Amino acid sequence: MTEEPSPPRADSRGDIVIITGLAGAGRETAAHALEDMGWYVVYNIAPQLISTLYELRASAVGRENRFAVVVDPRSGPFFNELSDVVAELRRSDIRLRLLFLTADEPTLVRRFDSVRRPHPLQGEEGVLEGIRREREMLAPYRRMADLVIDTSPLNVHQLTMKMRSVFGTHDEQRLTVTMLSFGFKYGIPLEADHVSDVRFIPNPYWVPELKPKRGTDTEVADFVLGDANAGEFVDRYLEMIAPALRGYSAENKHFTTLAIGCTGGKHRSVAIAEKIGDELRRIGHPVRIRHRDLGRE
Template sequence: MTAPLSVVLVTGLSGAGRTSTLKVLEDLGYEAVDNVPLGLMPALLAPRNAAGRIAVGVDPRTRGFATDALADTISQLEARADVDLRVVFLDCDDDVLIRRFTETRRRHPLATDRPIADGIAIERRMLGPVRELATAVLDTSSSNLAEFRENLISSLSLDAGRAMTVTVVSFAFRSGLPREADLVFDVRFLANPHYVPELRPRDGRDPEVGAFVAGDPGFAPFFDSLTGLIGPLLPRYAREGKSYLTVAIGCTGGKHRSVHVAERLAEWLKSAGTPVTLRHRDLPREGGGAPAI
């Protein structure tokens, strides 16, 4: 029996990284095509014409684009027995998108005669129904290319031999929730090292900061409850075919408590034999901020 055609349809907000995504997929052996008119999609993906794996980029600049038309195209592809379709939707914070367009001096496709923020708002409304159809929603606001590549591979199960990967991410509530988070836990109830002058400049990876956080009487019962909750969930998510799970741990500034708890949770997962990646979203990166995708 002939294997189904593997199709990854890449869409999402302009400036969120569609071109970079297609390049990553091309490196993984996909034939990458961008801005294919929706009317030509059936011919492109006809069994006699298509390669074994193909990635297609679609956004509002695509000729013949309409939200309903794209949704219909996705439904038609999902109904084909000879196609294994996955849809990735790229999301990003508005301020990051504005900065990217400003730095590159590119025009937003929906803001040729208006402020960039207006174009982003219009596009968000336009693509809302498509976002709901996505196999994976990836937030590129703070990811560097290496992190994004790992997220893409895991989220779309591009390596079927791999076990479900868990990503643990620490974050600051004042900077907003991570969009990719599946499970979110708030650790702002723990004693805050920010108010200890000698600990304030350090972060949750520091042993003394860790000892301070773990010394809170509420830490041990919370951490036992956290692992007791997550442990039984992992095999159930895996049985449902989920290849990528993101657990987000948040505190006020994303520097002390959330970082320590994320470190401890990642250690626990590794000791249990679970593939895990760890990311501290709001800690300063060595060499500066993450490059735009």
């Protein structure tokens, strides 16, 4: 069962997400998803320290503070005070969300068996007894949670996507594309997911008045994009890359780098990367444009 959290409060001076729930239900996966979105995450601390650590972080970053903490019974007797800490934070002007992760017994037993680790509360008994003991111990926190996620049917990628959909900003929920121009004479960029060669386009380098200019200059861009083959390349490239971008989003890939290369990375690749980036922005993708070799000539 999943319950959606309340919308943000307009007067909130920051965000705290407290992640708790059953061992094996995905607490670390959920925390890593927040880290990947830029949240500051602290693992397995005493609940009494949450406010102090949050304020230290807030003193550095202000209202944009996004702070998450994983709290579970491993913190020993301190864990019993989590309910008081949650109540105190809810009275403040901080936006607090308590996230509780759970899963059914067969799923949890299978997960512990797959990693060959004991349940932290099983003691001299079996994994199932530890799971049941922890479920009973955590029942009050499930009832007070703002969001309950049953991870039984979810793999790690699906849980990560769920975390992004609930806690991410609009842009963080979408695939971000980096358009990277480069010069082949300086080497192919290792970080590229796709590499394309635009050295078939007439080179502005051989036009005296364009040679000193760059692909970001209007005169060079007009020259490059005015070529019929260049225009067709851009159109076909956008058609070709569309299913890949959809697939990346479906597979929980949130960043991709598309590299466009020419000889020196000054004219043709720069103009084409800018054009493709503009078109991708127009259809709704967050786009970053980086010209790796511009200025190296």
